Amino acid sequence: xxxxxLDAEALYGELLAGVRSxxxxxxxxVGIWSGGAWLAERLHADLQRPGQPGVITSALHRxxxxxxxxxxxxxxxxxxxxxxxxxxxxxxxxxxxxxxVRAVINELYDFGRPxxxxxxxxxxxxGRELPIQASFAAAKVVLPATQRLTLARESDGRFAxxxxxxx
Amino acid sequence: MLSRRNPQxxxxxxxxxxxxxxxxxxxxLVHILDTAGTFLSVNDREVKKVxxxxxxxxxxxxxxxxxxxxxxxxxxxxxxxxxxINLDIARSSTAKGETLLDTIANLSAMHAxxxxxxxxxxxxxxxxxxxxxxxxxVVNAGDGRHAHPTQGLLDMYAIRHYKRDFSQLTVAxxxxxxxxxxxxxxxxALTTLGVPEVxxxxxxxxxxxxxxxxxxxxCHDMAEGMQGADVIIMLRLQNERMSGAMLxxxxxxxxxxxxxxxxxxxxxxxxxxxxxxxxxxGVEIDSSVADGQASVILPQVTFGIAVRMAVMSIIAxxxx
Numbered sequence: 001x002x003x004x005x006l007d008a009e010a011l012y013g014e015l016l017a018g019v020r021s022x023x024x025x026x027x028x029x030v031g032i033w034s035g036g037a038w039l040a041e042r043l044h045a046d047l048q049r050p051g052q053p054g055v056i057t058s059a060l061h062r063x064x065x066x067x068x069x070x071x072x073x074x075x076x077x078x079x080x081x082x083x084x085x086x087x088x089x090x091x092x093x094x095x096x097x098x099x100x101v102r103a104v105i106n107e108l109y110d111f112g113r114p115x116x117x118x119x120x121x122x123x124x125x126x127g128r129e130l131p132i133q134a135s136f137a138a139a140k141v142v143l144p145a146t147q148r149l150t151l152a153r154e155s156d157g158r159f160a161x162x163x164x165x166x167x
Numbered sequence: 168m169l170s171r172r173n174p175q176x177x178x179x180x181x182x183x184x185x186x187x188x189x190x191x192x193x194x195x196l197v198h199i200l201d202t203a204g205t206f207l208s209v210n211d212r213e214v215k216k217v218x219x220x221x222x223x224x225x226x227x228x229x230x231x232x233x234x235x236x237x238x239x240x241x242x243x244x245x246x247x248x249x250x251x252i253n254l255d256i257a258r259s260s261t262a263k264g265e266t267l268l269d270t271i272a273n274l275s276a277m278h279a280x281x282x283x284x285x286x287x288x289x290x291x292x293x294x295x296x297x298x299x300x301x302x303x304x305v306v307n308a309g310d311g312r313h314a315h316p317t318q319g320l321l322d323m324y325a326i327r328h329y330k331r332d333f334s335q336l337t338v339a340x341x342x343x344x345x346x347x348x349x350x351x352x353x354x355x356a357l358t359t360l361g362v363p364e365v366x367x368x369x370x371x372x373x374x375x376x377x378x379x380x381x382x383x384x385x386c387h388d389m390a391e392g393m394q395g396a397d398v399i400i401m402l403r404l405q406n407e408r409m410s411g412a413m414l415x416x417x418x419x420x421x422x423x424x425x426x427x428x429x430x431x432x433x434x435x436x437x438x439x440x441x442x443x444x445x446x447x448x449g450v451e452i453d454s455s456v457a458d459g460q461a462s463v464i465l466p467q468v469t470f471g472i473a474v475r476m477a478v479m480s481i482i483a484x485x486x487x
Contacts, residue, residue: 060205060217069181069484070219072198075205084213110214 006139008151008159011122012039014138019043019089019120022136027087027118030054032104033076035093035151038159039122043091054079056090058103060110083112093151095121098132123161125149174296181485184296184305185478187314188355196323196359202477203324203470209246210473219480220249223280227253228270229308230261230286235444235468236308236318240283243475249281271295279303281483289313301487306478312346317478318443319352321471323360325463326398328470329439333360339392339434340383341368341424342402342451343413345375349443350402358382368392369424372413389424393433401426401442404451417450427453431461439463 023029030053031040037055044053057076062068090104105117124137127145143149148166151159175184175191182195209215225244229237237253244251254274261270271282281304284292289311296305309315323333330336338357344350344367357365358381367374368386376385386392393399404420414420426440440452440461448454457464 060209060219065219065484070202070480072201075201075208077208106218110212110217112213 006123006141006149006161006163008122008161011138012042012159015039015120015122015136016043016046018136018138019091020047022118022120023047023089024087027089028054028081030056030079030088030090030108032090032092032100033057033073035122035153036091037076038151038153039093040091042157052078052080054081054088056104056107058100058107061103061106063099063103077107079108079111083108083114086112086114088114088117090117090119092119092121093123094149095119095124095132095134095137096127096149098128098130101132102130122151122159123149174293177485177487179485182478182482183485183487184292184307184482185316186292186296186305186307188316188319188352188359189314191359193359193361196320196356199320199474199477199481200324200327202481203320203473206246206473206476206480207470209476210469216246216248218248220244220247220280220483223249223483224278225249225251225281225283225479226274226279227251227308228256228274228282228284228286229254230256230284230291231309233285233309235471236285239468239471240306240308240317240475243472243479244281244283246472247476247480249479252279267291267294268298271299275300275303281306281479283308285309287311304479304482306475306482309348312348313351315348315352315443317471317475318349319356320478321467321474322349322353322400322441322443323356324470324474325439325441325467328466329463330397333357333362336362336397337364337366337395338362338398338400339366339368339386339396340400340402341389341392341426342404343373344369344378344402345373346405347402350400351381353400354381354383366392366396370414370420389430390433393430396434396438399426399431399434399438399440401440401446401451403443403445404447417447421450425449425451425453426456428455428459431456431459441467444468 029040031037040053055078057073059071059073119134120136121134122138124140126142148164150162173190175186177183241251283306285308291310292305292307340350365383366386367378367383442464446452
């Protein structure tokens with residue numbers, strides 16, 4: 001464990017404020033499975049949005065499929081609204097290399113042609129390998145590539161980060 | 168290196184070939200069924216294609232005739248973005264005397280990544296899996312009387328789709344059990360997934376008593392076999408069995424073991440009727456049953472595509 005402390009609950013408050021300012025009435029929230037989906041679910045409730053938020057997975061478009069195989073989350077995508085012409089706000093917990101976001105945008109396009117796609121994240125940890133950036137990040141930190149930052153959802157619905165060395 | 172215990176699994180217990188359901192752990196079967204659910208929903212997308220096998224070449228090697236299985240494998244591979252090459256084996260080098268392994272070596276030199284194999288000899292896909300390069304994956308699309316694992320898996324998918332849970336079910340498989348690779352794969356899958364009662368139903372010549380060793384109940388009486396069944400799997404009566412001493416006639420079989428509305432009425436009211444196809448109307452299944460409310464024969468075909476996508480994408484993602 002590192003000494004760096006990220007208070008996920010405090011950062012969620014920042015994210016809520018950031019998303020509130022980004023969000024237009026015609027925008028749809030889509031959480032990236034799994035951490036981003038939890039965040040989108042809570043944002044959706046806190047912002048009293050109508051309907052259901054979307055959930056999207058990168059599994060079917062990952063560029064490391066040949067090395068890692070098919071991810072268990074492959075059936076997670078649920079988009080309960082039309083994608084054609086929609087303004088989409090993607091939500092994720094951690095933005096790192098950008099590869100997940102690239103895969104998710106491909107997944108989104110399998111359902112139609114959105115008008116626009118934005119991204120808001122809890123933590124931008126640097127280390128980008130693709131030209132992708134978030135419109136809003138509640139925190140920006142620089143972490144060594146050897147560490148894995150993961151969001152967990154406690155049984156009471158509260159969020160917590162864990163930082164571990166990759167095995 | 169292929170594992171000595173089960174050549175379908177790598178050292179991590181991951182599926183690298185699909186040769187037979189026999190010996191596969193329950194969680195591997197469940198993973199395939201869960202993944203198939205994902206691919207079924209790909210049909211609802213505007214783009215009905217995912218890029219998992221992009222740049223891979225899948226060779227369909229059908230040494231025995233098949234329309235439905237070959238076509239659904241081809242559709243499945245194409246939905247995964249693979250390049251699909253169908254070999255007309257009857258007119259190829261095999262007919263000129265080339266051995267199976269020489270054929271495989273030549274196709275491997277054409278950069279094949281996956282072989283989908285149907286062969287009249289039991290064990291042919293096994294032989295290919297043992298001798299192909301480590302990065303090449305093999306799917307058994309039916310070998311002799313041995314196994315037809317993707318049919319078994321799509322049958323399990325259909326059962327789970329309609330019945331949700333395997334743990335309370337009575338499943339009756341009716342017809343020529345002893346010559347049927349579908350029956351064998353179904354029995355292994357059903358028992359692995361925890362179905363408490365699997366019945367095999369048919370005349371003594373086609374359903375010998377020693378099948379009990381597979382953990383099934385043997386019924387030579389159709390009424391007994393149907394009683395309270397949740398799922399009825401009818402098998403095709405193969406015409407070639409008629410020529411031997413196995414059966415007196417197709418008409419006789421139809422009268423005794425053909426699924427008619429009155430025999431179906433003995434099963435549970437919500438029973439489903441399955442058949443791997445092609446069906447012989449009026450022989451093993453009455454038209455009114457095949458086209459009736461209990462029939463899920465056509466959904467089985469649709470599920471077959473999703474199950475074959477799941478199998479191909481899982482094995483292609485795992486290394487030997």
